Amino acid sequence: MQQTNRLRPFFENITFERDDNELVLNFGPQHPSAHGQLRLMLHLQQEQIVKAHPDVGYLHRGMEKMAENMIYNEFMPTTDRMDYIASSSNNYGFALAVERLIGLEVPRRAKVIRMLLLEINRLMSHLFWLATTALDIGAMTIFLYAFREREYLMDIIEDYCGARLTHAAIRIGGVPLDLPDNFIPDLKAFLDKLPQNIKDYEDLLDTNRIWLMRMENVGVIPTEMALSWGCTGPMLRASGVAWDIRKEEPYGLYDEVEFAVPVSDKGDNYARYKLYMAEMRESAKILYQCIDKYEETVKNNQTELMAHAPQYISAPKLDIMTQNYSLMQHFVLVTQGMRPPVGEVYVATESPKGELGFFINSQGGPYPYRLKLRAPSFWHTGILTDLLPGHYIPDVVSIIGTTNIVFGEVDR
Amino acid sequence: MAQHQVNYLKDGGLPVALTSIDKVVNWGRSNSIWALTYGLACCGIEMMASGASRYDFDRFGTIFRASPRQADVMIVAGTLTKKHAEFIRRLYDQMTEPKWVISMGSCANTGGMFNTYATVQGVDRVIPVDLYLPGCAPRPESLQYAVMLLQKKIRSEKAIKAQKPKRLM
Amino acid sequence: MRPYTPKDDVQKKSYYTDRYWVAPQVPKSDVSEDAVFAADHAALRAHFEILEDYIQRGQMVIYIHPKDNYAVLEFLRDHCGYTQLSELSAIDWIAQRGGFEVFYQMLSMTKKKRIRVKCFIGEHEAINSVEKLFRSADWSEREMYDMFGIKVNNHPFMKRILMPDDWEGFPLRKTYPLQGDEFAAWYEVDRIFGKEARDIIGPEIRDTARVDRYDTERFAQLGHEVPKGSTFDPNQPKTPLAYQEEGGVFLIEGFDETKSKIISDRKR
Numbered sequence: 001m002q003q004t005n006r007l008r009p010f011f012e013n014i015t016f017e018r019d020d021n022e023l024v025l026n027f028g029p030q031h032p033s034a035h036g037q038l039r040l041m042l043h044l045q046q047e048q049i050v051k052a053h054p055d056v057g058y059l060h061r062g063m064e065k066m067a068e069n070m071i072y073n074e075f076m077p078t079t080d081r082m083d084y085i086a087s088s089s090n091n092y093g094f095a096l097a098v099e100r101l102i103g104l105e106v107p108r109r110a111k112v113i114r115m116l117l118l119e120i121n122r123l124m125s126h127l128f129w130l131a132t133t134a135l136d137i138g139a140m141t142i143f144l145y146a147f148r149e150r151e152y153l154m155d156i157i158e159d160y161c162g163a164r165l166t167h168a169a170i171r172i173g174g175v176p177l178d179l180p181d182n183f184i185p186d187l188k189a190f191l192d193k194l195p196q197n198i199k200d201y202e203d204l205l206d207t208n209r210i211w212l213m214r215m216e217n218v219g220v221i222p223t224e225m226a227l228s229w230g231c232t233g234p235m236l237r238a239s240g241v242a243w244d245i246r247k248e249e250p251y252g253l254y255d256e257v258e259f260a261v262p263v264s265d266k267g268d269n270y271a272r273y274k275l276y277m278a279e280m281r282e283s284a285k286i287l288y289q290c291i292d293k294y295e296e297t298v299k300n301n302q303t304e305l306m307a308h309a310p311q312y313i314s315a316p317k318l319d320i321m322t323q324n325y326s327l328m329q330h331f332v333l334v335t336q337g338m339r340p341p342v343g344e345v346y347v348a349t350e351s352p353k354g355e356l357g358f359f360i361n362s363q364g365g366p367y368p369y370r371l372k373l374r375a376p377s378f379w380h381t382g383i384l385t386d387l388l389p390g391h392y393i394p395d396v397v398s399i400i401g402t403t404n405i406v407f408g409e410v411d412r
Numbered sequence: 413m414a415q416h417q418v419n420y421l422k423d424g425g426l427p428v429a430l431t432s433i434d435k436v437v438n439w440g441r442s443n444s445i446w447a448l449t450y451g452l453a454c455c456g457i458e459m460m461a462s463g464a465s466r467y468d469f470d471r472f473g474t475i476f477r478a479s480p481r482q483a484d485v486m487i488v489a490g491t492l493t494k495k496h497a498e499f500i501r502r503l504y505d506q507m508t509e510p511k512w513v514i515s516m517g518s519c520a521n522t523g524g525m526f527n528t529y530a531t532v533q534g535v536d537r538v539i540p541v542d543l544y545l546p547g548c549a550p551r552p553e554s555l556q557y558a559v560m561l562l563q564k565k566i567r568s569e570k571a572i573k574a575q576k577p578k579r580l581m
Numbered sequence: 582m583r584p585y586t587p588k589d590d591v592q593k594k595s596y597y598t599d600r601y602w603v604a605p606q607v608p609k610s611d612v613s614e615d616a617v618f619a620a621d622h623a624a625l626r627a628h629f630e631i632l633e634d635y636i637q638r639g640q641m642v643i644y645i646h647p648k649d650n651y652a653v654l655e656f657l658r659d660h661c662g663y664t665q666l667s668e669l670s671a672i673d674w675i676a677q678r679g680g681f682e683v684f685y686q687m688l689s690m691t692k693k694k695r696i697r698v699k700c701f702i703g704e705h706e707a708i709n710s711v712e713k714l715f716r717s718a719d720w721s722e723r724e725m726y727d728m729f730g731i732k733v734n735n736h737p738f739m740k741r742i743l744m745p746d747d748w749e750g751f752p753l754r755k756t757y758p759l760q761g762d763e764f765a766a767w768y769e770v771d772r773i774f775g776k777e778a779r780d781i782i783g784p785e786i787r788d789t790a791r792v793d794r795y796d797t798e799r800f801a802q803l804g805h806e807v808p809k810g811s812t813f814d815p816n817q818p819k820t821p822l823a824y825q826e827e828g829g830v831f832l833i834e835g836f837d838e839t840k841s842k843i844i845s846d847r848k849r
Contacts, residue, residue, distance in 0.1 A: 029499055032449050032478040036456075037496060057743035058496045059453055062528035062759070064728075065752055069593040069759045078525065081491075084454035084549075100638055101607060128457070131464070147464035154461075164461075165454055165549050227664050230717030241690065248693050336595055343607025345638050346686055346697065348667070359686065361672055364604025366595045374668040374686070382720040408453055411493075411743055443833065495745045497769035522786075529752055529761030530744070532769050533785040564825065 021045065025393070029058045033136040033397045036407030038381065040396070042388070049396070052388035054381055060411040067371035071337025072098050072172060075371075080166035082375065083409040085128050086121035088114075088157075089351040091170040096251060097347040097358035098172045102312050102340045107304035109297040110174035111253050116290045117160070117169055118252070119283045120187070123194075124153050125352035125404075126276045126283075130201060133273075133401035137214050142201055149197050152190050159183055172338075173313035174306035184291055191284050198280055205273070215270040219387060219399035222267060229386070230379040233354025234279065235403060238272040240265035245350040257289045272402040312338040337366030346374075353377050353404055375409035434570060441484070441510070442563040444473040448483035448507065450500070452490025455517035455549045459489040462552030472559055480506040485562065486539075487555070491519035492532045504539045512566070514558050515541045518548045589676035590755040609635040617692050621661045629653055640695045647683070647700040651709045654685060654698065658714060663687040663696065666711070669721035671729045673755050680704050681731055685711070707732040728753035760787055 028039035037058035043051035063082065067075050079090040092114055099106065106114075127150040134142035154164045159180050161169040169175065205211045221231070226239040236243055244261040246254040262278035264271035307313055314333050315326035342364040348357040354376025361370040380403045388396060447469075451459055463469045463476055477483045480503045492500060504513070515535050518524030521544045523533035535541060542565065545558040612622045612634050618641040622634060625643070629652065632644040645653050657663040668686035675681070680703040688695050702708055710733045711718045722733045723742040730751035733739060741748060749764045750757055760766075770782050795813050804819040829835050 029496060030450065030503060032476075037452060057741075057745075058493060058499075059491060060493055060495065060530050060743040061491055061526040062530045062752060065757075065759055066526070066528055081454055081525075084457060103607075132460075144465040147461065148466060151461070151464075151466045164551060165458060225716070228716040230665055230667055230715065232667075243690050248690075336597060339604065341605040341607045343609075343637060344642070344697075345607070346640060346668070346695065348688075348695070355667060357668060357686070359668060359670070359684075362607075367593060370672045372668065372670045378720065378724075379717050382717065385719070386716065439830070439832070442830075494765065494768045495743075498773050501773050527787060528759055529757070529765045533787065537782055537785070538769060538773060560825075567826065567830065 022050065027396065029055070033400065035132060035400060035405055036410075038400065038405070038407065038410075040384070040388075042393075042396070044393070047392045049388050049391055049393070052384055054384045056378075056381055056407070056410050058411065059407045063412045064371055064373060067368050069367060071366045072340070072368070073333075073337065075368075076171070077166065077168045080168050081408055082373065082412060083125075083351060083353060083356070083377070083406050084165060085406055086125035086352045087165065087167045088117040088121045088169050089125075089349065089356065091168060092118055092252075093347065093349045093351065093356045093358050095170050095172045096349060097345055097360050098340065099307075100347050101343065101345040101360055101362060102309070102338075104173055104307050104309055104312065106174050106307050107302065108253075109178075109294070109302045110305050110307075112290055112293045112297055113175045113179060113305075114170055115252050115254070115257075116179075116187070116287065116294065117157070117167070117175075119287045119290065120153055120157060122283045122352045123280055123287075124150055124157075126280050127153070129276060129352075129401075129404045133398070133404075134205070136397045136401045137211065139205065139208075139211065142204060145197070145201065149190075149194070156183060156186050156190065159186070171306065173309065174304075176305070178303075178305060179294065184294065187287065188291065191287055194284050195281065198277055202277060212270070214394070214398045215273055215402075216268060218269045218391065218395050219402060220266070220268045221383065221387060223265075225383070225386060226267070229383040231354065231383060232376050232379075233350065233352070234272055234275045235354060235376075235380055235383075237262065238264050238275050239267040245348055245355060249348070251347075251349060253290075253293065256293070257286050259286050269398055269402040272404075276404075312340070339364055339366050348374070351376065353406065353409065354380070373409075373412050375412060377403075377405040377407075377409040381405050381410050435567075438567045438569065442566040444475075445485050445512075445559060445562065445566075446475050446477045446483050448480050448486045448503070449476045449478055450486050450488050450490075450503070452488065452492060452496070453519065455489035455520070458549045458552055459487055459516065459555060462555045467552040467556065469556065469559075472556065472563075474559055480504075481508060483507055484510070485512045485514060485559075487514045487516050488520045488535050488539075488541075489516040491524070491526055492535050492538070493530050494532055495530070497532050497538050500535065501538050512542045512562055513539055514543045514545060514555075514562060516545045516555060516558070517550055518546060521546065524548060587676075588756065591758045592755055593759070607637055609637050612636060612641060615641070617694055618696070621657070621694075621696070624661060625653065625656060628656060640697055642697045642699060644699050644701070647702045647706070647708055650683075650685070650698070650700055651711055651714070654687070654711050654714050657687060657696070657698070661689065662691045663689045663694075665690065666715035666717050666721075667695075669711075669718055669725065671725050671731055673729060673753065674701075675704050676755060680706070681729060683708055683725070683731070702731070707734050709734050710736040712736055727751070730754065 023044040025042040025044055027042060028034045029037045039055040041053040041055065042049050063078055066078055076091060076094060079094045080087040082090045127146045131143045131146035157167060158164050160183060161167045221239045223239045223241060226236050240263065242261055242263045247261050259282045262275050264275055306316065310329050314330040319326040320330045340362045342362060344361045346357055346359045348355045356376060357374030359372040359374065360368050363369040387399060461467060486504060486507065515521050519526060520535045523531050532538060543558050543562050545554060547554055613619050615636055618636060625631060629645060629649050634643045665688040666685060667688045671681040671683045673681060680701055682699055682701050685698040687698065708731060710722055712722060720742060722736055723740065725731050726733060726739060727741040727743050728751060740746065750762055766785055767779060770778055797807055797810055797813050805813060805817065807813050825835050
């Protein structure tokens, strides 16, 4: 009925059943529990995996190439589409890298707002992780519950920047807007409810027999393997290494807030699940402190939102509209873009998934000469090569779930 | 966003109704559009959100299916890359007739902001599309509006007809 | 006469550059200024030749010979505590210097320090794999090969990772245009329908600024939906935008705005 095309059965040159009783199973690239476009070639002995070969790149959109052809501010919305579960953390990583390249200090109020956004994004990401992983394992209720809470957070973010998913809420040099009036009360109302919600999830899952069978002692990552594969974030902390960039190499105002870094030495799926839950509680704790800090800046009348650096950052809108020089500067910055100094910088931030690094090589032009995105999920996908052998087919789904990979980030 | 209290049970269910085959078949088709989960990128997250608790896609009769053989509509949600293009065609071919395609988001419509070497500039280069949904990413409400427009389109079609091959684009 | 456009770097260039503008430099400081880096540097210098070294924005950068890369990384891992290779990639300098700069971004969790080890290789040279030291290099080196075409010796599975296996060209080279070459433009059409379908499907439309409101091949205008390809007459009355037909749909209740109650508070 359709126009004929020349797509033939895809695996014509792969033997599926071989003499050594090994079966090759293709998983993806479009699979509902692959969290995106992951393709896995699994070699099976009966139901046990003997060799796993992840194939990525089905969402490779050429972001690094795009960065080389864009001025720095232009690239900001593109970073949203990397880890689209927590967009602001990508915005922040990029903004911080450029700021460190040009040596810029951001006003305190902007720092507080950024931290609020970052932690809200962390909560959103972890809630989304919980929802999808639970759905993959069969816990539909958790999916509906966690999405309900996530929608509240999305409303809060939407009040701030107008977008639900792709925020672009952070600019190089600060933030574009102050918080709207109802932001803090709404956030507080949400945070007051959150511990009860997390408790609800844990009540449903913690001692659930099916959940425990799918999670406990499944997908154990030894510490050496996690280090060798470049794992970061919850993947590394679940394997017994207490490494949180927020704590060890503080950026923003993370050195001023108190929070704990949950660690587990079990390294299995269940440890990662517990870690995500604990991190949500820590995020809530940070958010409370950030609210206090924000109110402090209001009291101290620190109203600046963008750094003052006329060479790189446009002046406030009022100045642009009233002062000739600011208008000229703004025109040049918009049409030609800022020209950071010649040099290199690598800045790592702790995104919800792990270490999100931006390597920028600037040659003094308005376009980066080379921009490398160090996305944590890339290596968290790679570790499947070593992690999956020895496991059974149903474990694949739960292991992919707890690695928390997002393919916009893996493939960039 | 307004929330509307709709009384679903009012004026429902006549015991007897006279109608034509076309109407009855299309009524059934349009109110049970099962969608293939084709979440490719960011739009896929919004597609999931529209299926989840707040937006509740099930009330339109739209239930996400993982298999192309059980699906009526393919919601292409996200960036289609050149590496993935043949798989979308393969899955489209596997869907049973009648089938429809909603291209969700700018990337699926035209390539969107990813004007690069690796992205297909619009899924309509590969599969025929019935409905283009703009936005980056479109809100769940707009996806639901798109599904309602697709329902309208289905109702206006002839139910039993010689299925003419759709043009590719 | 057509203006000359350089072929060795087809990336976007600024349309205006001040001839007398001298770009400022990100400050570099001497390695001896940081005690931890100085100790690592001294230990490393005892075994290997270091071509250049400095501290930039809190991270030490050292340049080594490409043949030393495995040994240097092994030394850093085993004796200096840099246990994680967080990033590995290359920078294309073919047009300026005829080769690539490969960098290894390393992290020491005990010292809380990051260093960047760099080496320069020619365009057709290969580099040794460090996959035996850090498994994360397995995928990074494949990505480096995929994007730049840098061959890596002793790698267990040297295949493309992000692009399809039959892809031509290396996308992150400066000679590769952002929107792809001829091969990239027709890749999906050739693969699915064959080359003969190129005429039917037509070339990609890459002009993002192209807007044609009378174009019914690509877009329908809201309120003026006409069949695809037919001519669009703006004088026609607008089609109503309601998602239901005039008479309503059998058994489906239409949405009546007057009857619905709008809740102002979202009750979070």
